[in-house]
Amino acid sequence: MTTSIDTTKNKIGAEFKLTLKTNVDTLSKVVFPNAKSFGALEVIQSYPIDTIRKNDRYELVKKYGLTQFDSGKYTIPSVKILINNKAFLSDSLKVEVANVQVDTLKQKMYDIKDIVPANNGIGDWWKYLLALLLIVGIAALIYWYIKKRQKEKIEEEIYKTPIEKATSLLNNLEKKELWQHGEVKAYYSELTDIVRNYIEEAIDIPAMESTTSELIEGLKTASQKKKMKLSKETIDSLFVVLKQADLVKFAKSKPMDFEITEDRKKIERAIVTLDKAIPVVVENADEMLLNEMQRQEQLKRELKKRRNKRIIITAVSVFLLLFVTTTYFVATKGFDYVIDNVFGNSSKELLEGEWIKSEYGNPSVRVETPKVLKRVDLTKTLPKNGMALIKEMQSFAYGSLSNNFYIMVSTLQYKQDPSASEQAKQTQIDLAKSLDGALKAMESQGAQNMIVKQEDFETKEGIKGIKGYGTFSKIDGENKNSTKLYYEVLIFSQEGGLQQIMIVHEEGDKYANEISDRILASVELQNTKQ
Secondary structure, X not given: OEEEEOOOEEEOOOOEEEEEEEEEEOOOOEEOXXXXXXXXXEEEEEXXXXXXXXXXXXXXXXXXXXXXXXXXXXXXXXXXXXXXXXXXXXXXXXXXXXXXXXOOOOOOOOOOOOOOOOOOOOXXXXXXXXXXXXXXXXXXXXXXXXXXXXXXXXXXXXXXXXXXXXXXXXXXXXXXXXXXXXXXXXXXXXXXXXXXXXXXXXXXXOOOOOXXXXXXXXXXXXXXXXXXXXXXXXHHHHHHHHHHHHHHHHOOOOOXXXXXXXXXXXXXXXXXXXXXXXXXXXXXXXXXXXXXXXXXXXXXXXXXXXXXXXXXXXXXXXXXXXXXXHHHHHHHHOHHHHHHHHHOOHHHHHHHOOOEEEEEOOOOEEEEEOOOOEEEOOHHHOOHHHHOOEEEEEEEEEEEHHHOEEEEEEEEXXXXXXXXXXXXHHHOOOHHHHHHHHHHHHHHOOEEEEEEEEEEEEOOOOOEEXXXXXXXXXXXXXXXXXXXXXXXXXXXXXXXXXXXXEEEEEOOOHHHHHHHHHHHHOOEEOOOOO
């Protein structure tokens, strides 16, 4: 098996073509790796396997297109190839990714433009005023629509007697001026409903469900039972008006104006005559008290119904107003803007809060964070054989992996052989192995499917270290939901000790990305060589 690459040095984003070759017999089964990345290089193309027959053997050639978008020196690690279920490892290769050089001699250059003065015009305030007017207009339109389309009848007032109710409704009917505006059918419908309601309430006749003929017959029967003194003229007059109303409602009859006025007077006289003809029943004190209690109870129910109706209308209006406002801001500012500013965003609150710059550990790490880091004990997470090598360890953290945001600063000093030279003391710590240990610690806390990238890192003071970064998945133990997290780890080694900064947050969180960039840009280390 052979391993080769077309070039060991390339530009950012260019393709390294890695080639793996195996020479096997015709019955062998070969399985090449199917990975998304080889070390810090991403696989952008997995080419089909080429098969070349050489006598009674096959040469299988598998090529991968690799790339990296950050400059630096990288190592393509050994990968596992299965031949007849037996694992073979390829050779590791070192490659270098270089920045793209800009040739300023061939490219035409221009002078720096003058400073553009700020616009002192009216600005953007008119947009917000227009939006406010639009919202108010839509809210007014919604309120008008609700009032116009409301199908429920206006709550009836509570009257002491049926005659008082009928008289009041007749007066209200005249104020509407229905027939004067051509709504004759609606006028006669309300007119006859008033008289039918009065007869039903005052004389106990099912007038609303009866035909005109049935109503008149029931009225005659009730007058005999109740010993009401009704003249034939009163009953006939009422019958004529009801028949006229039937013709208007069902036969599209159109009476003259004077006939309409006369019918209204006949109804009023009929109601007054009927009310006078009803025998007066003298109630005793108990019955009067009972009737008053019933009336008060009915009044309470009506008032409660009105109050509930007003509450419902107000709630619907507020909901529609909020809906329209939210829709406007979603359309103009975006869904994330509404979520972050209305429902809140913990990462945004951290970013925009008051930051603290402080020193942690020994040798000290000076860093700016959105919250003060509190001392934590990580010695329990380390293996016992590892603790035997540690002289002193100090760790400080905020958050945790469980809430998808974590900042940790840790310093430790290893026990050293007093007889070792100064150079040996400086070189005895392997930063790559220290990074591997930090990643294994995260795996012990639930990190899965970890992707690891590595590069050199240098602080503003010139102290060199390494940076590990990538993503991993975390499974929620209760809901079994998977969350993809992004991590960054800085590790430095000074005089037999380590200084480590770790940041973990949910992938794609733009505010958390800004927090991470600000923290890493603020890192200052105590230089023990000075």
